[in-house]
Amino acid sequence: xxxxVSFASVFSDLMDGFGYTLIxxxxxxxxxxxxxxxxxxxxxxxxxxxxxxxxxxxxxxxGTPLMLQVIVVFYVPxxxxxxxxxxxxxxxxxxxVINYACYFSEIYRGGLESxxxxxxxxxxxxxxxxxxxxxxxxxxxxxxRILPPMGNEVTTLVKDTSLxxxxxxxxxxxxxxxxxxxxxxxxxxxxxxxxxxxFIGGLTLLFGYLEKKLDYYKI
Amino acid sequence: xxxxxxxxxxxxNLKKNFGTLEVxxxxxxxxxxxxxxxxxxxxGSGKTTLLRCLNFLEDADEGLIQVEDEVxxxxxxxxxxxxxxxxxxxxxxxxxxxxxxxxxxxxxxxTLKNVMLPLVLQAKEKRQKKINEFNLEKRAKLKELxxxxxxxxxxxxxxxxEENKELIEGKKLExxxxxxxxxxxxxxxxIKKKVESEARDLLCQVGLIDKLENYPFQLSGGQQQRVAIAxxxxxxxxxxxxxxPTSALDPELTGEVLKVIKNLRSKNRTMIIVTxxxxxxxxxSDKVIFMADGVIEEMGTPTQVFDNPKSPKTKAFxxxxxxDGYLCEDGVDVK
Numbered sequence: 001x002x003x004x005v006s007f008a009s010v011f012s013d014l015m016d017g018f019g020y021t022l023i024x025x026x027x028x029x030x031x032x033x034x035x036x037x038x039x040x041x042x043x044x045x046x047x048x049x050x051x052x053x054x055x056x057x058x059x060x061x062x063g064t065p066l067m068l069q070v071i072v073v074f075y076v077p078x079x080x081x082x083x084x085x086x087x088x089x090x091x092x093x094x095x096x097v098i099n100y101a102c103y104f105s106e107i108y109r110g111g112l113e114s115x116x117x118x119x120x121x122x123x124x125x126x127x128x129x130x131x132x133x134x135x136x137x138x139x140x141x142x143x144x145r146i147l148p149p150m151g152n153e154v155t156t157l158v159k160d161t162s163l164x165x166x167x168x169x170x171x172x173x174x175x176x177x178x179x180x181x182x183x184x185x186x187x188x189x190x191x192x193x194x195x196x197x198x199f200i201g202g203l204t205l206l207f208g209y210l211e212k213k214l215d216y217y218k219i
Numbered sequence: 220x221x222x223x224x225x226x227x228x229x230x231x232n233l234k235k236n237f238g239t240l241e242v243x244x245x246x247x248x249x250x251x252x253x254x255x256x257x258x259x260x261x262x263g264s265g266k267t268t269l270l271r272c273l274n275f276l277e278d279a280d281e282g283l284i285q286v287e288d289e290v291x292x293x294x295x296x297x298x299x300x301x302x303x304x305x306x307x308x309x310x311x312x313x314x315x316x317x318x319x320x321x322x323x324x325x326x327x328x329x330t331l332k333n334v335m336l337p338l339v340l341q342a343k344e345k346r347q348k349k350i351n352e353f354n355l356e357k358r359a360k361l362k363e364l365x366x367x368x369x370x371x372x373x374x375x376x377x378x379x380x381e382e383n384k385e386l387i388e389g390k391k392l393e394x395x396x397x398x399x400x401x402x403x404x405x406x407x408x409x410i411k412k413k414v415e416s417e418a419r420d421l422l423c424q425v426g427l428i429d430k431l432e433n434y435p436f437q438l439s440g441g442q443q444q445r446v447a448i449a450x451x452x453x454x455x456x457x458x459x460x461x462x463x464p465t466s467a468l469d470p471e472l473t474g475e476v477l478k479v480i481k482n483l484r485s486k487n488r489t490m491i492i493v494t495x496x497x498x499x500x501x502x503x504s505d506k507v508i509f510m511a512d513g514v515i516e517e518m519g520t521p522t523q524v525f526d527n528p529k530s531p532k533t534k535a536f537x538x539x540x541x542x543d544g545y546l547c548e549d550g551v552d553v554k
Contacts, residue, residue: 116323118319118321118323119323119325121276121319121323122317122319122323122324122325124309124312125276125312125315125317125451126336126337126450126451126453126454127309127312127313127337127340127341127454128337128340129305129306130305132340136340141327216434217326217327217328217434217435217436218326218434219326
């Protein structure tokens with residue numbers, strides 16, 4: 001009986017934690033996908049200072065652990081500017097969005113640079129504007145190219161949400177750890193794996209579906 | 220010289236360097252309307268660069284390009300007419316069509332859409348321009364009428380005459396009707412329909428009416444190149460340039476492409492063709508240019524260039540081509 005009772009309560013606590021996991025995941029995804037595009041335009045800019053500034057920034061973000069970035073975003077405003085962060089979640093989201101936008105920007109850049117020059121030239125000689133060439137010709141080819149690496153990155157994001165517990169966000173893993181500490185049982189921690197697997201399973205199906213949808217043409 | 224005899228395209232002293240490498244060392248020629256000019260020569264002689272300069276894919280360093288009476292490009296060492304902003308270049312490019320060596324079809328669009336896309340974009344742009352102009356005019360007119368209305372009202376306040384009141388009502392009606400007026404342009408659907416029938420027609424001309432809904436990857440190289448030719452014709456350029464249109468094709472597929480180009484000839488299209496197909500060039504051209512090391516080594520009718528070459532370089536090139544089998548009689552059947 002003890003087990004049955006605690007399963008329901010443990011499960012409901014884990015669901016609360018999973019709620020935070022989902023918030024971090026969806027907000028990060030929604031904001032970093034467009035922000036990544038902006039960073040990419042910086043990285044391929046013909047204006048050299050902007051290009052190097054962007055590249056340095058991307059190097060710093062990709063060159064340090066996300067966990068460290070979360071800590072820096074959360075503590076530095078308080079320590080340096082005497083303006084501590086009110087919301088832990090906001091700090092996590094800022095760190096995550098910036099981090100993932102940088103990774104996405106590199107994926108986008110790879111996609112952009114894989115488009116042969118001939119595609120642009122064909123557009124130009126047909127009297128198209130640069131904007132038209134980008135939106136009517138290049139964009140959909142990039143989307144097709146970057147879908148597999150994006151799927152990879154997005155599944156990584158699901159699991160990276162667990163880093164938020166470094167500043168005491170009670171996401172899935174942290175919720176399980178509380179259970180472990182409170183009841184002296186370890187299985188809730190193992191059980192979190194089921195949440196991740198199911199969620200990522202869904203995402204894998206979604207990306208598979210999208211790739212199939214774009215299968216009607218080949219690059 | 221009457222206007223009719225005037226060349227359609229004049230190129231004078233065109234020069235282009237890539238760093239220290241001089242690719243075009245001053246090329247001059249002209250093409251008349253309806254004429255076909257073939258450019259032959261070994262790799263690296265500057266043929267392709269010449270075509271790319273005409274299409275403004277490369278920015279020439281010096282020289283003159285003139286189509287009909289419009290100077291598209293003019294630059295000399297002393298004076299530069301180099302204020303080439305992109306919008307400017309975009310319009311100049313429309314004088315030329317370009318067929319690339321490796322087709323450059325847009326992979327995510329069907330054959331039909333590949334041909335339609337440039338047409339739709341151009342038509343939409345023209346439509347928008349018309350609407351903007353109309354709206355500008357409308358606003359100016361409304362401003363004027365409102366001013367008149369104001370004066371009438373002021374007058375009415377003073378004398379309260381019935382006549383004035385009628386005038387005010389009339390003005391109000393006029394303002395209403397102008398406010399509701401719309402530019403007379405085709406709807407986007409109508410544009411699409413019109414463009415689609417144009418595109419169908421073009422694809423019919425290149426013999427691909429049964430491949431309208433196919434994507435480029437489903438077509439053979441020869442079919443892809445024929446789509447590219449239809450697409451290049453879509454915007455009705457004055458001159459169509461072909462950059463080695465059959466070099467990327469298997470030998471058995473070159474025939475169908477050359478046949479399509481030959482068909483264009485009967486439609487009185489002006490064309491410039493860079494090619495390695497010697498028998499084709501001899502057969503189709505009004506004028507042949509042999510290029511070597513960035514200069515025109517020899518220029519004349521096909522008979523002059525192929526049968527009586529004067530320059531030793533031309534002779535050597537033709538001899539080599541013959542040995543390689545380019546010139547053999549049964550090489551390409553374009554009839």
